[in-house]
Amino acid sequence: MTEQVTRATFDEVMVPNYAPSAIIPVRGEGSRIWDSNDNEYIDFAGGIAVTSVGHSHPKLVETMREQAGKFWHVANVMTNEPALRLAKKLTEKTFADKVFFCNSGGEANEAAFKLVRRHAYLNFGPEKHEIIAFTKSFHGRTLFTVSVGGQPKYKEGFEPTPQGISHCDYNDIDQLKALISDRTCAVVMEPIQGEGGIIPADVEFAKQVRELCNQHNALLVYDEVQSGVGRTGTLYAYEQLGVTPDVLTTAKGFGNGFPVGAMLATDGAAKSLGFGTHGSTYGGNPMACVIAEAVIDIVDTPEVLNGVKAKHELFVNGLEAINEKYSVFKDIRGMGLLIGAEVVDTYKGNAKAFLTAAVEESLLVLVAGPDVVRFAPSLLIPDADIVEGLARLERAVAKVVANS
């Protein structure tokens, strides 16, 4: 028998680490979602930059059904063809020579951070274990990833946390120069900070970070969990910075909602995770791998990637037009379809007000920290849905302004 459930059920039976909105989505198609009362919403959130090709994409539904009838899982004592095909594709399309599969962004980063420690340990000795990351960065919710992440609130009360990690302000090369040393095993950065407020790296900064890593025999890790898989208009954002990392992590948009992540690495870095040093029961399972391969096939075409750039223009122009009328944003920024609008001081700390008002206008948006409204729709969102969504956003903005 199916149990009757409502939003109130959440407070009864779920650990209270989330505070979900009142609506409960029950189905989606492309960039539209319907809730349990059959209300329709335009989805500018994409499940936080996850549903990269939209809901219920027919090719993904077909791929999934086909694999579901074959097999879902074998232990990693055997390999499988979907994993091998996907790894081959990723190495052909990126800087990487080797791939490790897992199930989430946090796990991909956990693998990356373990790899850089072990790489330094094997090649230079245990003193070389320090990791430098950036303030405001986000790398996941495991104990190691909250420690590397640059938002202290996420590790509060969970101490003692892993040590040997320091943080430096993003885009501040002088601070990094002061911190980095021959004890540094890696520098970890997002090429565009997502959770931290949609802050792109300066190209010059990114290049100098690479230089500093080279000078100190430190590996450069790019966390592309949010920026990857076409989100910024290239398959991975590093391509646009003209910087090649040694290790890259990918998840979120990689599976379009099916849990799958990967760590990509050069041969030199990858060999430090030798037999038995790391693993994952589900990582690289055939279901996840056929889906991720299908996502990559859909996204990595000139039409889709150029489309992301064109849709960026349409989006940003629309936001600017709204802002000309209402003056609610002090900065509109981002890359591709990862866009942030920082609110003016009147709404400082309350970007959430725009999210709440948007839901009332049947539009799903995100925030990135307390001051930035964030948009991360499907890369395939039809222009008409962008236009309609922006019209709904304008009504939401008008409401926020009227009530303030």
Ligand SMILES: *Cc1c(COP(=O)(O)O)cnc(C)c1O
């Ligand atoms: C979301 C995110 C993560 C964590 O991914 P999970 O799949 O939630 O573990 C890590 N890094 C970045 C940049 C992210 O945006």
